[in-house]
Amino acid sequence: MAVPRKKVSIAKKHQRTSTWRTLKMKKMMNKMKLVACPQCKTMKLQAHVCPQCGYYKGTQVLTIKAKATENAVIEA
Numbered sequence: 790m791a792v793p794r795k796k797v798s799i800a801k802k803h804q805r806t807s808t809w810r811t812l813k814m815k816k817m818m819n820k821m822k823l824v825a826c827p828q829c830k831t832m833k834l835q836a837h838v839c840p841q842c843g844y845y846k847g848t849q850v851l852t853i854k855a856k857a858t859e860n861a862v863i864e865a
């Protein structure tokens with residue numbers, strides 16, 4: 790089995806990882822487009838139902854029982 794001639798130094802390993810990480814983050818951020826909800830003006834994902842008010846394209850799709858809690862109950 791082929792074995793690398795030299796051990797990769799910690800600094801080199803970190804450089805490679807950080808470059809890869811920034812590229813991945815850029816790709817992810819390009820995929821996630823945030824837009825302001827026309828109903829409640831909070832930031833939401835584009836072409837998704839707003840998790841704050843439950844509106845999509847001007848019509849209420851979801852009724853959200855509890856607001857501003859961590860485990861908000863979403864009813865379809």
Ligand SMILES: [Zn+2]
Nearest residue numbers: 826829839842
């Ligand atoms: Zn909204």
